[in-house]
Amino acid sequence: MPTFINHRFRVAMLGTLAGLLLVQSAHAGTLEAVNHTHWAINRFSVDGRSGIDIIGPYQGGGGGCCYSAPSRWQPGMTVRVDWETGAGSSEGFPGFGDWDNFLIWKKEIESQKRRHSKVVPIPDYTGQKTCGLTVHFLPCEELQVTTSCYAYGSPEYPIKTPQHLPEPQSCPK
Template sequence: MPRSSNGIYRVALLGTLVGVLLGQNALASTLEAINHTHWAINRFSVDGRSGIDIIGPYQGGGGGCCYVAPSRWSPDMTVRVDWETGAGSSEGFPGFADRDKYYAWLDKIDAQKRQHSKVVPVPDYTGQKVCGLTVHFLPCDELQVTTSCYAYGSPEYPIKTPLHLPEPQSCPK
C-alpha cells in the first residue's frame, strides 16, 4: 500500500519529537514487516512499540510508529521482537448461522495461536540513512531485521530472502 508523502512527513516529525523527548540524537521512522511464512502474524512489536497491522502469509505490512534508532550504531545493538502467529486463512469458516459450529471453528483457530519473543541484532547502519526498522519473519520462528531505506525486492535491499519459503519438516531446537 503506497504511503502518502504527507503521512511520511508526519511520521518523521513524530519520530523527531520522540527522539527529542527521549533526550537522544535519534533517527525515527515506522515499523514494517515482511512475512515469509504460511502463518499469519496477528500482531508484532519491537521494543514494546506496535507494528499495528495483521500480516497475512507471504505478505508485508506494519506501519507502526516508531522505531527510534540511535544516531550511532554499536556492535551490541539489539531489538526485542514480540509476535503472535496464527492461522493464515479462514478455511472451514462455517458462517454465523449455527453458533455451535462457529464457536467450534473459532476454538480451532485460537488453538493455533502462538506467542513468540526474540532478541535480534541490528545490522550495522554506519554511514547509511536509517528508515525505520523492517522485521522479516522466517520459518522456524527466525527473524532478520534491517534499517534500510530501500524497498524489499530492490537490488540494493540487504535481505535477499525470497518471500515464499518452504516450511521445513522440522526446526532446529
C-alpha cells in the same frame, strides 16, 4: 530587551536546539514487516512499540510508529520482537448462522495461535541513512531486521530472502 522576554526567548531557543539534537541523534521511522511464512502474524511489536497491522502469509505490512535508530550503530545493539502467529486463512468458516459449528471452528483457530519473543541483533548501519525498522518473519521463529530505507525487493535492500520460503519438516532446537 526586558528580562521576561529575554528568558522566554532563551527557553524557546533551547527547546528548538534540543529538538534539532534529537532529530540528529535518532532517525525516526515506522515499524514494517515482511512475512516469509505460511502463518499469519496477528500482531507484533518491537521494544514494546506496536507494528499495528495483521500480516497475512507471504505478505508485508506494519506501519506502527515509531522506531528511532540511534545516530551511531554500536556492536551488540539489539531489539526485542514480540509476535503472535495464527491461522493464515478463514478456511472452513461455517458462518454465524450455525453457532455450534462456529464455536468449534473458532476453538480450532484459537488453538493454532502461538506467542513468540526474540532478541535479535541490529545489523551495522554505519554511514547509511536509517528509516525505521523492518522485521522479516522467517520459518522456525527466526527473524531478521534492517534499518534500510530501500524497499524490500529493490537491488539495494540488504535482505535478499525470497518472499515464499518453504516450511521445513522440523525446526532446529
